[in-house]
Amino acid sequence: MDREHATEARFVRAFPLSELPEMGCRTVTLEGRVIAVFQTIVGIFAVDNRCPHMGFPLDRGSVKDCILTCHWHHARFDLKSGGTFDQWADDVGVFPVEVRDGAVWIDVAEHGDPNRRRVERLRVGLERDIPLVIGKSVIGLMQTDGGARETFKIGLEFGTRNRRAGWGSGLTILTCMMNLLPHLAADDRPRALYHGLSAVAADCAGQAPLFAVRPLPGPSGDMATLKRWFRSFVEVRDSEGAERCVVSAVRQRASRREVADMMFGAATDHRYLTIGHVLDFTNKAFEALDHAGWEFAEQALASLASSYASGDRMEESNSWRSPIDLIEILERAFESLPAALQAGRGARQSWNRPDELANVVLGEDPQAIADAMLAALGDGCSPAELGATVAYAAALRIGRFALSNEFGDWDTAHHSFTFSNAVHQALVRTPSADLIRGAFDAAMSVYLTRFLNVPPARLRQSNGRAIDSAGLLNELPAILDRQQQVDQTATTVAAYLSADGKPEALLAALGGAMLREDRDFHTIQNIEAAFRQHSMLAGTHAASDVLIATARYLAAHSPTARAQRQTYQIALKLSRGEHIFEDDEAATQ
Numbered sequence: 001m002d003r004e005h006a007t008e009a010r011f012v013r014a015f016p017l018s019e020l021p022e023m024g025c026r027t028v029t030l031e032g033r034v035i036a037v038f039q040t041i042v043g044i045f046a047v048d049n050r051c052p053h054m055g056f057p058l059d060r061g062s063v064k065d066c067i068l069t070c071h072w073h074h075a076r077f078d079l080k081s082g083g084t085f086d087q088w089a090d091d092v093g094v095f096p097v098e099v100r101d102g103a104v105w106i107d108v109a110e111h112g113d114p115n116r117r118r119v120e121r122l123r124v125g126l127e128r129d130i131p132l133v134i135g136k137s138v139i140g141l142m143q144t145d146g147g148a149r150e151t152f153k154i155g156l157e158f159g160t161r162n163r164r165a166g167w168g169s170g171l172t173i174l175t176c177m178m179n180l181l182p183h184l185a186a187d188d189r190p191r192a193l194y195h196g197l198s199a200v201a202a203d204c205a206g207q208a209p210l211f212a213v214r215p216l217p218g219p220s221g222d223m224a225t226l227k228r229w230f231r232s233f234v235e236v237r238d239s240e241g242a243e244r245c246v247v248s249a250v251r252q253r254a255s256r257r258e259v260a261d262m263m264f265g266a267a268t269d270h271r272y273l274t275i276g277h278v279l280d281f282t283n284k285a286f287e288a289l290d291h292a293g294w295e296f297a298e299q300a301l302a303s304l305a306s307s308y309a310s311g312d313r314m315e316e317s318n319s320w321r322s323p324i325d326l327i328e329i330l331e332r333a334f335e336s337l338p339a340a341l342q343a344g345r346g347a348r349q350s351w352n353r354p355d356e357l358a359n360v361v362l363g364e365d366p367q368a369i370a371d372a373m374l375a376a377l378g379d380g381c382s383p384a385e386l387g388a389t390v391a392y393a394a395a396l397r398i399g400r401f402a403l404s405n406e407f408g409d410w411d412t413a414h415h416s417f418t419f420s421n422a423v424h425q426a427l428v429r430t431p432s433a434d435l436i437r438g439a440f441d442a443a444m445s446v447y448l449t450r451f452l453n454v455p456p457a458r459l460r461q462s463n464g465r466a467i468d469s470a471g472l473l474n475e476l477p478a479i480l481d482r483q484q485q486v487d488q489t490a491t492t493v494a495a496y497l498s499a500d501g502k503p504e505a506l507l508a509a510l511g512g513a514m515l516r517e518d519r520d521f522h523t524i525q526n527i528e529a530a531f532r533q534h535s536m537l538a539g540t541h542a543a544s545d546v547l548i549a550t551a552r553y554l555a556a557h558s559p560t561a562r563a564q565r566q567t568y569q570i571a572l573k574l575s576r577g578e579h580i581f582e583d584d585e586a587a588t589q
Helices: 114-128 131-141 147-161 169-183 188-204 223-235 239-251 256-267 273-292 294-302 305-310 326-345 354-361 366-378 383-399 409-429 433-448 469-480 486-498 503-516 521-536 541-556 563-575 584-588
Strands: 011-016 025-030 033-040 043-048 062-064 067-069 076-078 097-100 103-107
Touching: 011 025, 033 103, 043 097, 114 131, 114 147, 114 188, 131 147, 131 188, 131 563, 147 169, 147 188, 147 273, 147 294, 169 188, 169 273, 169 503, 169 521, 188 503, 188 563, 223 239, 223 256, 223 305, 239 256, 239 294, 239 305, 256 273, 256 294, 256 409, 256 433, 273 294, 273 305, 273 409, 273 433, 326 366, 326 433, 354 366, 354 383, 354 433, 366 383, 366 433, 383 409, 383 433, 383 521, 383 541, 409 433, 409 521, 409 541, 469 486, 469 503, 469 541, 486 503, 486 541, 503 521, 503 541, 521 541
Parallel strands: none
Antiparallel strands: 011 103, 025 033, 033 043, 062 067, 067 076, 097 103
């Protein structure tokens, strides 16, 4: 991201020295920049007249002992170096000054690398959890080639090193945002990373750092041995032993697939760990490495170990044991998995009955669900296809969510969907027999949420109007400005899709609507999972259904106070050189 910058001085005559008030200040505009020039007892200094915090004119400030104080938020700056004493404010730009022949000359050349400064400021914003600093840095960095990836890497490195509890919602949000970037409008992409990085900063604020466990010294066990050890350490809730196995596997140059197989296998040794978060976070960590590079694997994957060891296991939950023992049904199914997979490998025809299987998964007989899934595998259904079908069924739970339920029940359906999506994505990455168990877990979580569809909401409702697809998209923001417009939002999205509106425009509109709201972990997860499923279901009716479902979820959680949006808008206006401190009338004069 480095680039060449001018380093030679370029002095420009500013004004006669007589025009600078004794021990006072005046401004001058040189090459489009307004510069404040101060005369002090120790010399003459020139600084950018815009306070780096929120753009207030610094010539309205006051100087004491060569410290310039901005009168808006009382940020303080060393006049000579421009350095701030308040980290939320940033350093102010300084311009070397010379007095020649009774006139003030100012060096207007650009010195240093502005991108390097933005990286430094981004790290400050992350360390001190200052969203405005993060926003301003991201906007600048995203204007460079490769800026998104480099910015993401900074957030990933920071988040995996500065939270003792390890991988959490912040890093998951950041990775979701990175995944969403290709679907968003260009103006929304910096906003997305701002949301993600702010989430990482908030997650790490006040937390102790994570001191990584070192790998085993010298050559250790092969991958089969490390996998066995890892699973045994997770079984007895030994997070340090589990972590050492992970970093040792990576350090020994195990392949990505081998490491994924080890971790996803352990994540499915127990049922629906922590309502799916353990496997979901693991999937997001691997997706993060797809963006950032495998060099981050040790610290990223090691940060997951504690969640494996401490996770809530659903075989210990009453709802999975009574009145029907789902664990017993699953254990019998797992015993039959090898035979089903063997039969599937010998199947003569490709499997193509996802709707039929999805209807069974949405039914009320858990034994029938397990049997149908085994039968599908035996008929040639691939592990990834099985995962995709269960994920679609989970999305339909949201699409058909009855508004007579309590509001918190949205998240019950949501967790099944995001877990199912994670299992599907993981099966695409590593279709192991162990991981297939996760698809069965997901199906049982969908079964347990069947009451949320009583009565089932209609996915596609007609409003009886002639369809103008462009007009429908324009209506969407106004609909989402009102609370609980769930059915109206679904109707609008369904009408748009039925009118053959471009899915890409709808994705951008839904993504933009999500980014207007204050950060909500579940809504971001839901949108990202739906977009991923939509891309993998392209050309089918199921692709439309998942977008309608996530639009319903978004509508249920809109609008919010939108404080984060306000902060980002301030950062955006500052990046454009706009005046924050003036009212609209003054700004136009």
